[in-house]
Amino acid sequence: MVQKAKILLVDDRPENLLALEAILSALDQTLVRASSGEEALKALLTDDFAVILLDVQMPGMDGFETAAHIKRRERTRDIPIIFLTAINHGPHHTFRGYAAGAVDYISKPFDPWVLRAKVSVFVELYMKNCQLREQASLLRLQLEGGRPNGEDPTEAAGLLAELSARLAAVEEQAEALSKQLDESADAAAVATAAHLERKLTGLRRALDALEPGSGTPAG
Numbered sequence: 001m002v003q004k005a006k007i008l009l010v011d012d013r014p015e016n017l018l019a020l021e022a023i024l025s026a027l028d029q030t031l032v033r034a035s036s037g038e039e040a041l042k043a044l045l046t047d048d049f050a051v052i053l054l055d056v057q058m059p060g061m062d063g064f065e066t067a068a069h070i071k072r073r074e075r076t077r078d079i080p081i082i083f084l085t086a087i088n089h090g091p092h093h094t095f096r097g098y099a100a101g102a103v104d105y106i107s108k109p110f111d112p113w114v115l116r117a118k119v120s121v122f123v124e125l126y127m128k129n130c131q132l133r134e135q136a137s138l139l140r141l142q143l144e145g146g147r148p149n150g151e152d153p154t155e156a157a158g159l160l161a162e163l164s165a166r167l168a169a170v171e172e173q174a175e176a177l178s179k180q181l182d183e184s185a186d187a188a189a190v191a192t193a194a195h196l197e198r199k200l201t202g203l204r205r206a207l208d209a210l211e212p213g214s215g216t217p218a219g
Helices: 014-027 037-046 063-072 091-099 112-146 154-184 187-210
Strands: 006-010 030-034 051-055 081-085 104-107
Touching: 006 014, 006 037, 014 030, 014 112, 030 037, 037 063, 051 063, 051 112, 063 081, 081 112, 104 112, 112 154, 112 187, 154 187
Parallel strands: 006 030, 006 051, 051 081, 081 104
Antiparallel strands: none
16 A cells, blocks of 8 residues: 655644645645644654645744744755745745745645645655655665575565666656756746756665675675
C-alpha cells in the first residue's frame, strides 16, 4: 500500500481551512490543519510534509515569520511553501514572500483548479523523492555487507541497475516538467523544478559512486 503524502494547511480562520480541505480532498492525501504559525511549527517537529499552504495574514506569528522559522530548521528547510494572501500589496509584498522561502504566492480568491494542480505537482515530486530514498537505502544495506554469505553478488548489481533505471525515469519526468514550466514562465515554479533537478543530480552522483570500479570495494 502506497503511503499518502501529508499536506499542511495553515490559516487562522476555520472557514478558510474548510475551503482548502474541500479543494484538496480530491488529491486523496492526508490534510493536516494548523490554525497558527506556532501550531504549524509544532506539527513540523513530528511529521514530514510534501508541501505547506501558509496564510500570510495571521495574528501573532504571521506567515513570513513562520516561513523564516521553517527555513531555519534543517529538517524542514526543503519543504515547498505556497503563500496564500487576501491582500495584494504589490511587487514588494510578493518579493518578501519569495525572500521568505516561498515557491509560490497566490492571492485570494484563487482558482481551485490552479491551486489543486500546483499542490499535486509538489505531492508527486515528494512521492518520487521518498521512493528514491527508500530504494537507495535498501541498496546501500545490500552493498555494505547486508548480504548473507553465499548470496549471489550479482544480485546487488541487479538492484543497482534497477535503481538506476528508476532514477532515469524520474530524471526524464523532471526534464519534461521543467520544459512545461519554462513555457508557463512562472519564476517560482521554475526555481522549484531547478531545485528538484539539483537533488536528482546529487542522487545520480551517489548512485554512480556505488557502481563497481568507482571506489566501492568489490565483494
